[in-house]
Amino acid sequence: MIVNNSKTLLLVQGLRASINGTEILKGIDLTVKSGEIHAIMGLNGSGKSTLAKVLAGHAAYEITAGTVRFEDKDLLELAPEDRARAGLFLAFQYPIEIPGVANTQFLRLAYNTIQAQRGKEELDPLEFDDFVREKMKLLDMNPDFLDRSVNEGFSGGEKKRNEILQMALLEPKLSILDEMDSGLDIDALKTVANGVNQIANKDNATILVTHYQRLLDYVVPDFVHIMQSGSIVLTGGKELALELETRGYDWVTANKRSIAGAIA
Amino acid sequence: MSAVLQSLVNQPYKHGFVTKIESDVAPKGLNEDIIRLISAKKNEPEWLLSFRLEAYQKWLTMKEPEWQNVHYPKIDFQAISYYSAPKPKKKLASMDEVDPELLRTFEKLGVPMHERAALAGVAVDVIFDSVSVATTYKQKLAEVGIIFCSISEAVHNHPELIQKYLGTVVPVGDNYFAALNSAVFTDGSFCFIPKGVKCPMDLSTYFRINTEGSGQFERTLIIAEEDAAVSYLEGCTAPRFDTNQLHAAVVELVALDNADIKYSTVQNWYAGDENGIGGIYNFVTKRGLAKGKNSRISWTQVETGSAITWKYPSCILRGDNSVGEFYSVAVTNNYQQADTGTKMIHLGKNTRSTIVSKGISAGHSNSSYRGLVRISPTAEGARNYSQCDSMLIGDQCGAHTFPYIQVHNNSAIVEHEASTSKIGEDQLFYFSQRGIDAEEAVSMIINGFCKDVFQQLPMEFAVEATKLLSFKLEGSVG
Numbered sequence: 001m002i003v004n005n006s007k008t009l010l011l012v013q014g015l016r017a018s019i020n021g022t023e024i025l026k027g028i029d030l031t032v033k034s035g036e037i038h039a040i041m042g043l044n045g046s047g048k049s050t051l052a053k054v055l056a057g058h059a060a061y062e063i064t065a066g067t068v069r070f071e072d073k074d075l076l077e078l079a080p081e082d083r084a085r086a087g088l089f090l091a092f093q094y095p096i097e098i099p100g101v102a103n104t105q106f107l108r109l110a111y112n113t114i115q116a117q118r119g120k121e122e123l124d125p126l127e128f129d130d131f132v133r134e135k136m137k138l139l140d141m142n143p144d145f146l147d148r149s150v151n152e153g154f155s156g157g158e159k160k161r162n163e164i165l166q167m168a169l170l171e172p173k174l175s176i177l178d179e180m181d182s183g184l185d186i187d188a189l190k191t192v193a194n195g196v197n198q199i200a201n202k203d204n205a206t207i208l209v210t211h212y213q214r215l216l217d218y219v220v221p222d223f224v225h226i227m228q229s230g231s232i233v234l235t236g237g238k239e240l241a242l243e244l245e246t247r248g249y250d251w252v253t254a255n256k257r258s259i260a261g262a263i264a
Numbered sequence: 265m266s267a268v269l270q271s272l273v274n275q276p277y278k279h280g281f282v283t284k285i286e287s288d289v290a291p292k293g294l295n296e297d298i299i300r301l302i303s304a305k306k307n308e309p310e311w312l313l314s315f316r317l318e319a320y321q322k323w324l325t326m327k328e329p330e331w332q333n334v335h336y337p338k339i340d341f342q343a344i345s346y347y348s349a350p351k352p353k354k355k356l357a358s359m360d361e362v363d364p365e366l367l368r369t370f371e372k373l374g375v376p377m378h379e380r381a382a383l384a385g386v387a388v389d390v391i392f393d394s395v396s397v398a399t400t401y402k403q404k405l406a407e408v409g410i411i412f413c414s415i416s417e418a419v420h421n422h423p424e425l426i427q428k429y430l431g432t433v434v435p436v437g438d439n440y441f442a443a444l445n446s447a448v449f450t451d452g453s454f455c456f457i458p459k460g461v462k463c464p465m466d467l468s469t470y471f472r473i474n475t476e477g478s479g480q481f482e483r484t485l486i487i488a489e490e491d492a493a494v495s496y497l498e499g500c501t502a503p504r505f506d507t508n509q510l511h512a513a514v515v516e517l518v519a520l521d522n523a524d525i526k527y528s529t530v531q532n533w534y535a536g537d538e539n540g541i542g543g544i545y546n547f548v549t550k551r552g553l554a555k556g557k558n559s560r561i562s563w564t565q566v567e568t569g570s571a572i573t574w575k576y577p578s579c580i581l582r583g584d585n586s587v588g589e590f591y592s593v594a595v596t597n598n599y600q601q602a603d604t605g606t607k608m609i610h611l612g613k614n615t616r617s618t619i620v621s622k623g624i625s626a627g628h629s630n631s632s633y634r635g636l637v638r639i640s641p642t643a644e645g646a647r648n649y650s651q652c653d654s655m656l657i658g659d660q661c662g663a664h665t666f667p668y669i670q671v672h673n674n675s676a677i678v679e680h681e682a683s684t685s686k687i688g689e690d691q692l693f694y695f696s697q698r699g700i701d702a703e704e705a706v707s708m709i710i711n712g713f714c715k716d717v718f719q720q721l722p723m724e725f726a727v728e729a730t731k732l733l734s735f736k737l738e739g740s741v742g
Contacts, residue, residue, distance in 0.1 A: 053693075056693075056697050057693075057696070057697075058689075058693050059689055059693065060689060079696070080693060080696035080697055081695075081696040081697075081699050081700065081701050083697075084696065084697050084698055084699040085699045089697075090697050092694065092697075095694065096690060096691050096694045098691075098708070098709055098712055099685075099712055099713060100711070100712030100713055100714070100715040100716070101708055101709070101711070101712035105708075106698075106708070109698075109700060109704070109708065110698035110699060110700060113698070113699040113700055114698075114699050117699065149712065166698065170698070170699075
């Protein structure tokens with residue numbers, strides 16, 4: 001939702017980043033205020049997942065220009081774990097598997113780390129069990145998730161739910177969901193989208209990184225940005241995604257000047 | 265860490281402990297006279313001298329093995345002194361005199377208070393009455409007929425048992441290092457559990473009197489008679505140092521009908537510094553004979569130390585329905601090399617074996633699993649399950665698996681699974697994105713990886729082992 005006079009959570013200006021000497025992000029500008037939901041759309045290779053990883057602090061990328069402010073902090077100065085502790089959350093496209101580590105153990109460690117950072121109470125295993133079970137209802141998850149090893153042998157849908165469960169537990173200020181819809185059937189998509197909608201409120205913000213419009217039927221964005229070759233070439237409202245769905249990415253390439261003019 | 269290790273290794277010299285010892289050290293080199301000298305010094309019976317001499321003769325005809333995947337400078341066996349009287353270690357008067365760095369190490373490892381004192385070389389009776397603890401311990405065991413003492417004591421007090429069993433599982437000419445050990449071993453542990461007795465507590469080398477000076481060629485013999493059971497713990501998580509670089513131990517286990525022997529090891533010998541200088545060469549022969557029907561021998565090892573580890577705790581499953589188990593975690597860091605695994609020799613009918621091996625390599629280290637599963641023609645209905653997993657931390661280390669499977673009976677079922685994984689940037693990024701720092705992430709990944717093995721360890725040992733691994737790998741990531 002767009003809230004009047006809401007504060008700016010994320011301010012990206014002229015951000016350039018490369019990996020192994022190849023420039024992927026070529027000057028990104030993006031402003032996200034609390035309460036808002038943004039969608040970043042683009043073809044494979046347009047740089048949208050890179051943007052997500054760069055914001056979260058993946059070590060493989062080198063920042064060559066630009067600034068990123070997260071509330072009152074210089075985000076690029078912070079280590080990845082400090083960005084997470086400051087309230088930035090990334091739901092992974094491909095969450096890693098951790099054999100032998102019970103999901104509940106991992107979730108509790110993450111939760112308590114963030115709680116400690118916020119000066120709030122940490123939960124012991126029993127308290128946490130009650131707490132997490134409540135959150136799991138939100139995502140229609142089977143309690144046996146807690147005892148299984150983290151993401152090991154999870155289906156695509158289960159992994160995505162597990163990511164959103166972490167988002168629900170950690171209550172981030174800004175969530176970036178990288179290809180949340182990939183590998184999900186329509187029922188799972190609805191469940192995950194429902195979870196995201198319930199977590200969203202006027203004090204936090206969400207960035208959806210996606211290839212397809214489909215997800216946006218269930219999580220309705222306030223802004224849609226289209227990325228091509230490392231830049232945001234077009235920004236509009238939710239109707240831009242629908243337009244894109246019917247006309248395809250070629251339409252953007254061919255007409256980006258005129259469309260931009262029309263929308264403006 | 266290396267500073268602590270260095271200071272500890274140098275301790276004897278720093279405190280001038282070497283006084284008077286020189287006079288009671290045998291001249292360097294190995295020959296029959298030296299062996300006679302060792303035997304005479306220990307006041308041994310004639311049959312044991314013959315045992316030693318026979319081993320020596322075999323050793324002379326043997327070649328140092330070269331097939332293992334480890335590299336080290338040639339050992340000059342004539343440059344080693346094979347006998348020195350037990351070193352009179354100087355006791356510190358109180359914990360206040362202990363190097364604070366060492367105390368911090370103990371703290372990190374979670375070594376229990378009373379053990380810290382003993383390990384740091386403080387006269388333990390200053391802290392608590394060790395004699396009474398050890399005595400109570402011994403009394404309790406004696407009540408049920410268990411013998412637990414040094415092997416030298418056993419030679420004198422229970423010669424019939426030693427004569428009956430010594431060298432029956434690992435023959436004197438079994439391999440190069442076992443032959444060397446048989447010729448020159450100085451001391452070790454002896455443990456005898458009589459028929460029908462379940463040992464009421466875990467037997468730990470820590471409580472054995474005279475553990476000091478058991479030396480570089482250690483010899484252990486454990487016998488469980490019919491329906492007996494014992495759990496034996498070797499080593500401890502606190503770092504162990506020795507000025508002798510070469511160690512060649514032999515451990516023999518014998519389990520009669522329905523007997524159960526569980527042997528757990530946590531090995532944390534000095535591994536050399538971060539440049540691979542120094543460190544212990546550990547060439548060990550460990551073997552258990554599941555002699556009786558329905559007997560069981562289970563090895564659990566957590567190998568974290570030594571510059572070189574060469575070790576294959578094995579089971580010979582002779583009794584029908586006997587069971588062999590091997591659970592292993594081998595961690596190498598810096599320039600450590602480990603070539604370790606097991607042998608499961610199935611002879612009896614319906615014999616079963618399980619192998620779970622977890623290798624973790626970090627730094628520039630190399631870790632190899634080498635295992636043999638042999639199903640002989642007589643082993644009708646034998647089963648084996650093997651699982652060998654390797655984990656790499658960083659990209660300078662290596663992990664290797666050498667499984668040997670020989671099946672000579674059509675009714676056997678043999679399974680082998682193997683995997684290699686890597687703690688890389690993406691794994692750590694996932695953790696850090698949840699606010700968890702690298703050290704904690706590695707610790708969690710490693711403990712998950714080793715869970716199947718740690719579950720086999722006695723409770724307190726498992727907790728210590730968990731901490732030890734984190735400690736060993738500290739700083740290897742990031």
